[in-house]
Amino acid sequence: MSTPQRRKPRTDAERNRDRVLEAARLLFAESGHDVPMSEVARAAGVGIGTLYRKFPTREALIEAIAERRAGDLAAAGHTFAGEEGQGLAGFLFHVGEVLAGDRGMSEVIEKAMGSAEPQGETRDALLAVIAELLDQARAQGVAGQDVTAEDVNMIICGLAAVIRNAAGDWRRYVAVALEGLRPR
Amino acid sequence: MSTPQRRKPRTDAERNRDRVLEAARLLFAESGHDVPMSEVARAAGVGIGTLYRKFPTREALIEAIAERRAGDLAAAGHTFAGEEGQGLAGFLFHVGEVLAGDRGMSEVIEKAMGSAEPQGETRDALLAVIAELLDQARAQGVAGQDVTAEDVNMIICGLAAVIRNAAGDWRRYVAVALEGLRPR
DNA sequence: CGGAATGAGGAATCCGGATTCCGTATCCGA
DNA sequence: TCGGATACGGAATCCGGATTCCTCATTCCG
Structure with a gap:
């Protein structure tokens, strides 16, 4: 049936997720939510693409x-x-x-x-x-x-x-x- | 010296100024200040160029x-x-x-x-x-x-x-x- | 009325951030 | 270690509003 029991997420993927979350937390705390997504990515040491895969929208990131x-x-x-x-x-x-x-x-x-x-x-x-x-x-x-x-x-x-x-x-x-x- | 006593502003110029002010007042009251300048111009029945000549920046308009x-x-x-x-x-x-x-x-x-x-x-x-x-x-x-x-x-x-x-x-x-x- | 001067209009252009896309790199399980 | 699955990076592209600029219309003054 619905056995989406796919392989568990890659370790580096989780690490990146944390990095993004942490970097975004700091940036948002410092300057509010209107920080460019590219800024967040850079601060997190991650590519923009990665950031978007983790959080499709700014909202998603903010909410998290x-x-x-x-x-x-x-x-x-x-x-x-x-x-x-x-x-x-x-x-x-x-x-x-x-x-x-x-x-x-x-x-x-x-x-x-x-x-x-x-x-x-x-x-x-x-x-x-x-x-x-x-x-x-x-x-x-x-x-x-x-x-x-x-x-x-x-x-x-x-x-x-x-x-x-x-x-x-x-x-x-x-x-x-x-x-x-x-x-x- | 500084006798910028130029001809007094054209009548239609003043009329347009009022139109812009009035239209902007309504739009801003209704939806806040993040309304596109082009919207304001349209609502005022005026060209974008005219709007910008009257108020060089959004700030100027808001302040007025x-x-x-x-x-x-x-x-x-x-x-x-x-x-x-x-x-x-x-x-x-x-x-x-x-x-x-x-x-x-x-x-x-x-x-x-x-x-x-x-x-x-x-x-x-x-x-x-x-x-x-x-x-x-x-x-x-x-x-x-x-x-x-x-x-x-x-x-x-x-x-x-x-x-x-x-x-x-x-x-x-x-x-x-x-x-x-x-x-x- | 005639012709400067002033103002109107709005298409073209600029700008910066958002979002996509795909070739490449890395990880995982066998 | 191997091969496919998964994730990464970031250049290219999209987008919508801001701002410029030049041509044309209107107003004003004599």
């Missing part, structure tokens, strides 16, 4: 990277939920820290937290953590009962924009937002 | 439009300052209303409120109104004494992003932000 990083964020979120108070606060500051050091990620997050259609894991995983942190925050009385995950979403979306545009002190932004979520 | 609209926003801001309470709140909701109906403007505002370098009037005019509204808000006790214009800047920057990405209800975002600015 974003998914992992988003996963890390989500994991971090769970950690904060585990600690004592201010889990949500800790998480938001952490997100800011991460986005401040990764332009590409800030672009992804802004879109992901914005539109509700696309993304799969990237968005859902984060939504889950946010819900968790929010529940905890409400229970601890640091967030109003009427606050929704959607609210936090918007705050994060805005945070990404604030950081990407190098506005003022984003920590201040987070502080104001947290204050605004407090019970009345 | 943004400056006016920003001026309107600033004016509206002063109006809100004139009214009784909640001037700042009224202004922020107004800004949201405007940005929600003008993608191009949301892009401009996001950048303008972000970086502190470029823009001339666009940024400065708004900064002035914000300062005014903020003073009033502090006096009325709806904003903490420690709140700065920069804080409001970031909030607006985030607001633009939230709206542009069609996140949730941006009014909710504004409400949270305002709450966060309250005196402790």
